[in-house]
Amino acid sequence: MLNPLTPPGGATPDVPATLPAPDFPRYPDRLVDPPGFLDEPHVPPAHRHWGVPAILRVMRGWLVPYLRSRVLPGDFHPIIAYLFTEYKCNLDCHYCWAYDNRVKGMTEEVARRSIDWLSENGAGVLALMGGEPLLRPDFVHKVVDYAARKGFFVYLPTNGRLLRTDVIDRLADAGLATVNLAVDSVDVKPSLPKALAPIRRQFDYLVKKQYRYGYTVFFNTNICRNNLDDVRQLTEIAHDNGIAIDYHINEAPLVEPDEHFRHRENNATYIEAQDRPYVAELIDWIIERNRAGYRMVESVTRLTEMKQFLSGHGEPWHCRAGLNSLIVRVDGTLAPCFPMYSVAHDWGTVGNQRFDASQLAEMKHTCERGCFSTLNSVLAFCYDDARVIRYFLQSARHGFQRLGASLD
Numbered sequence: 001m002l003n004p005l006t007p008p009g010g011a012t013p014d015v016p017a018t019l020p021a022p023d024f025p026r027y028p029d030r031l032v033d034p035p036g037f038l039d040e041p042h043v044p045p046a047h048r049h050w051g052v053p054a055i056l057r058v059m060r061g062w063l064v065p066y067l068r069s070r071v072l073p074g075d076f077h078p079i080i081a082y083l084f085t086e087y088k089c090n091l092d093c094h095y096c097w098a099y100d101n102r103v104k105g106m107t108e109e110v111a112r113r114s115i116d117w118l119s120e121n122g123a124g125v126l127a128l129m130g131g132e133p134l135l136r137p138d139f140v141h142k143v144v145d146y147a148a149r150k151g152f153f154v155y156l157p158t159n160g161r162l163l164r165t166d167v168i169d170r171l172a173d174a175g176l177a178t179v180n181l182a183v184d185s186v187d188v189k190p191s192l193p194k195a196l197a198p199i200r201r202q203f204d205y206l207v208k209k210q211y212r213y214g215y216t217v218f219f220n221t222n223i224c225r226n227n228l229d230d231v232r233q234l235t236e237i238a239h240d241n242g243i244a245i246d247y248h249i250n251e252a253p254l255v256e257p258d259e260h261f262r263h264r265e266n267n268a269t270y271i272e273a274q275d276r277p278y279v280a281e282l283i284d285w286i287i288e289r290n291r292a293g294y295r296m297v298e299s300v301t302r303l304t305e306m307k308q309f310l311s312g313h314g315e316p317w318h319c320r321a322g323l324n325s326l327i328v329r330v331d332g333t334l335a336p337c338f339p340m341y342s343v344a345h346d347w348g349t350v351g352n353q354r355f356d357a358s359q360l361a362e363m364k365h366t367c368e369r370g371c372f373s374t375l376n377s378v379l380a381f382c383y384d385d386a387r388v389i390r391y392f393l394q395s396a397r398h399g400f401q402r403l404g405a406s407l408d
């Protein structure tokens with residue numbers, strides 16, 4: 001098979017085929033826990049103190065790429081890139097078409113080439129993706145280490161089942177910036193296996209050790225027709241543990257998945273017309289909690305837009321996919337976003353991107369109407385000079401001690 005990263009003419013560029021082995025531990029003192037550490041109840045601090053390295057990591061990851069994209073000519077200025085290191089998964093959430101256990105994971109060469117190319121193109125945030133990235137913890141350790149040393153704000157989404165305490169220490173030691181812990185329910189349901197109960201011990205360790213290493217943790221929860229009470233409980237658990245929560249509206253696939261997706265019919269998770277009033281009520285409850293000071297990735301404005309989208313009255317939201325965000329598939333080919341993972345259009349490869357603003361605009365004319373990609377709609381919402389300036393000034397007024405507060 002043709003290596004998709006082979007450039008025109010066929011010459012193989014001189015890139016090492018491996019990622020460097022990380023030094024571990026860089027911070028041996030952070031590994032040692034006092035006796036009873038895990039068993040003591042966690043009381044989150046009223047105010048988390050952010051040191052200069054954490055503040056600089058956020059600025060370098062988000063603000064600098066944004067400013068660069070505003071002042072440089074051209075359309076393609078990535079801020080955030082999703083690197084699909086894996087397309088296999090150890091779970092089977094019934095709404096999820098985004099994994100296929102027949103697909104081999106990314107090679108070290110593709111990962112290294114991707115990180116180098118994204119860095120040269122000014123991207124600041126590298127989100128690992130799957131499938132489940134932690135199927136290969138040693139590989140992920142290398143990717144986190146390499147990307148963090150290049151200055152990326154590295155973000156790991158995981159269902160947590162393979163997030164052992166030693167894996168947490170390794171990734172945090174390598175410079176992981178944030179963990180997006182994907183949980184849809186408190187106890188396992190057959191259609192929603194991403195649950196908190198089976199990973200409670202890892203969760204407690206992860207939450208406690210974030211203060212020592214300087215990373216952040218947030219829940220990532222998909223609002224489905226069959227987990228509305230769980231979403232409320234997870235919101236309270238996140239609040240009690242001093243972490244943020246991020247919400248998605250569970251959507252049926254925009255692009256027809258291939259035959260590997262087994263749950264297209266009679267899916268217990270998809271929101272039907274008769275469920276919408278209950279979901280709207282839940283979003284109102286979430287908005288109240290947001291106003292009461294619960295930490296959330298979405299602002300009240302964004303949550304209100306989510307509700308409008310649900311009712312079919314959403315406005316165009318000016319998706320930035322393919323311009324300021326992109327995905328890198330396991331083989332190094334590119335696409336603008338997750339929903340387009342399986343689309344055959346040629347958007348190029350790492351080192352040879354072919355995103356075209358007019359093709360993207362024409363495509364979004366259709367797909368934006370039926371899509372509320374949280375990642376891209378949050379990026380679109382934040383891609384606004386007035387909002388960014390206001391956020392920066394407010395942050396500066398608080399001595400940059402409100403890292404992670406949402407833009408409004």
Ligand code: SF4
Nearest residue numbers: 089091093096131159
């Ligand atoms: S854990 Fe994530 S990748 Fe795996 S099936 Fe569930 S949603 Fe899909």
Ligand code: SF4
Nearest residue numbers: 319337367368371373
């Ligand atoms: S609107 Fe949705 S499907 Fe279309 S490009 Fe943006 S993220 Fe992708």
